[in-house]
Structures are given as C-alpha cells and as structure tokens.
Amino acid sequence: DAGITQSPRYKITETGRQVTLMCHQTWSHSYMFWYRQDLGHGLRLIYYSAAADITDKGEVPDGYVVSRSKTENFPLTLESATRSQTSVYFCASSTDPAHLSGANVLTFGAGSRLTVL
Amino acid sequence: GDSVTQMEGPVTLSEEAFLTINCTYTATGYPSLFWYVQYPGEGLQLLLKATKADDKGSNKGFEATYRKETTSFHLEKGSVQVSDSAVYFCALSDHSGNTPLVFGKGTRLSVIA
Numbered sequence: 001d002a003g004i005t006q007s008p009r010y011k012i013t014e015t016g017r018q019v020t021l022m023c024h025q026t027w028s029h030s031y032m033f034w035y036r037q038d039l040g041h042g043l044r045l046i047y048y049s050a051a052a053d054i055t056d057k058g059e060v061p062d063g064y065v066v067s068r069s070k071t072e073n074f075p076l077t078l079e080s081a082t083r084s085q086t087s088v089y090f091c092a093s094s095t096d097p098a099h100l101s102g103a104n105v106l107t108f109g110a111g112s113r114l115t116v117l
Numbered sequence: 118g119d120s121v122t123q124m125e126g127p128v129t130l131s132e133e134a135f136l137t138i139n140c141t142y143t144a145t146g147y148p149s150l151f152w153y154v155q156y157p158g159e160g161l162q163l164l165l166k167a168t169k170a171d172d173k174g175s176n177k178g179f180e181a182t183y184r185k186e187t188t189s190f191h192l193e194k195g196s197v198q199v200s201d202s203a204v205y206f207c208a209l210s211d212h213s214g215n216t217p218l219v220f221g222k223g224t225r226l227s228v229i230a
Contacts, residue, residue, distance in 0.1 A: 033217060042222030043161075043206065058217065090160055106153075106218060108160030 006091050006109035014117050019078045021112045023091030031094045032074040033106065034058075034066065036087040043090070049074055081116045088113050119144040123207045123221035130197055130228050138192040138224050140181075140207035148209040150174075150183050150190040151218070155204040164192075164205070197228045 004025040013019050023032065034046040035058075045058030047066040055066050063085060065077045074093075078085055092106040124139040142148065149168040153161040165174030170185035179194045190207060207221040 031217075035220075040222070043220040045217055048217050092160075105151075105163050105166070106161070108162065110158075110160050 029093035121221035127225040151208040
C-alpha cells in the first residue's frame with residue numbers, strides 16, 4: 001500500500017527493555033522524521049534524516065537511536081525504555097528539495113502508542 | 118531559535134460558530150507558515166500553508182493570512198462543524214533549509230451539536 005506505515009500501532013513494555021518502532025514509506029521521500037507527542041508539549045522532534053545513512057538529532061534525542069540504511073525505512077530504537085518515554089510516536093516524511101524551498105509539507109504516519117510500565 | 122506560540126486550549130464551540138485560533142511566531146528571515154490538523158486517532162495532515170507575507174492559505178473553509186507586521190498566522194473558519202473537532206497545530210519552516218519544521222503545542226477544538 002502506498003503511504004507511510006508505522007508499526008506496531010500499540011506497544012506495552014517494561015522499564016529497561018529495548019523497543020524498536022518501525023517506519024516505512026513508499027514515496028522515496030528523502031527526508032524522514034520522528035516526533036513524540038505528549039500532553040502539554042505538543043510535538044517534539046527526536047531525530048531526522050535527510051537521506052540514507054544521514055541522521056541528525058532533534059530537540060529530544062536522549063535515550064533514542066535511529067538508523068537509515070534504506071531510503072524507505074527509518075526505525076527508532078529505545079535501547080533501555082524508561083517511563084518518561086511513554087508517549088505517542090509519529091513518523092513523517094517529506095520530499096527534497098521541499099525542505100529547502102519552504103514548501104516543507106510533511107506526511108505523517110498514524111502513530112505508535114508506547115506505554116512503558 | 119525559531120518558535121511558534123498558539124493559544125491554549127481546549128476550545129469548545131457550538132456548531133456554526135466562528136472559530137479563531139491564534140498563532141504567533143518568532144523567526145529570523147522569512148519563514149513559511151503552516152496549519153496542520155490531527156483528527157482523533159490519526160496522524161497530522163496539512164490543512165493549509167502560506168509561503169510569503171500577505172499570502173492567504175485556505176482549505177475546507179479554513180483560512181489563515183501570513184501577517185509579517187504582527188508575526189501572526191491566525192486560523193479562522195466562519196462556521197464550524199462537529200467534524201472539525203480535532204487538534205490544530207501551527208508550524209513554521211525556516212527558509213534557510215537547515216532546520217526541520219517547528220510546531221506549536223497544538224490547540225484542541227471540540228464542536229458540539
């Protein structure tokens with residue numbers, strides 16, 4: 001199916017466990033992003049990637065690891081989950097050079113709700 | 118750094134009421150401005166955008182005008198419907214291309230019949 005797919009949609013885990021959230025897009029968009037959404041904070045950028053093998057930290061990167069070996073995939077790993085990482089995580093993508101031209105239209109996935117007990 | 122400030126919610130309106138959600142920004146240069154909408158249980162989607170001063174973005178009866186003099190991009194709709202209940206995010210994009218979108222904290226709108 002065309003679009004941007006996140007999995008799992010819902011995940012419950014325990015403190016200290018490793019969790020990987022998957023993101024797959026079918027448009028060959030250059031840019032991909034991970035945000036977390038929390039009440040009172042809105043959307044905060046965790047990491048982003050301008051192309052395969054290029055990643056950059058966002059506003060709240062601590063405790064997260066990303067990789068981008070293929071253009072279409074951008075997994076987010078919590079190496080040792082903490083309760084403060086309970087959140088809804090959104091993956092997004094955008095075309096290049098939309099980012100540079102100012103058009104910068106992001107397409108979002110449906111989100112992954114993570115609960116850390 | 119660049120930032121976006123939008124009015125605190127939640128906002129509760131009756132059907133057919135007039136809607137305004139305020140958004141102001143701080144940025145160097147001339148950013149592009151966006152409104153995204155998040156319906157319950159879904160990801161965000163672009164509602165409208167404006168890329169230069171005095172531009173008006175519009176979609177689905179919503180509109181917003183890029184006001185450089187007041188650094189604002191307020192969202193308006195003349196007559197809201199129950200289906201407009203959602204969270205609305207204002208965002209800006211730095212024209213330098215060096216930074217990703219900056220989002221406001223979101224404003225939850227509830228429209229009651």
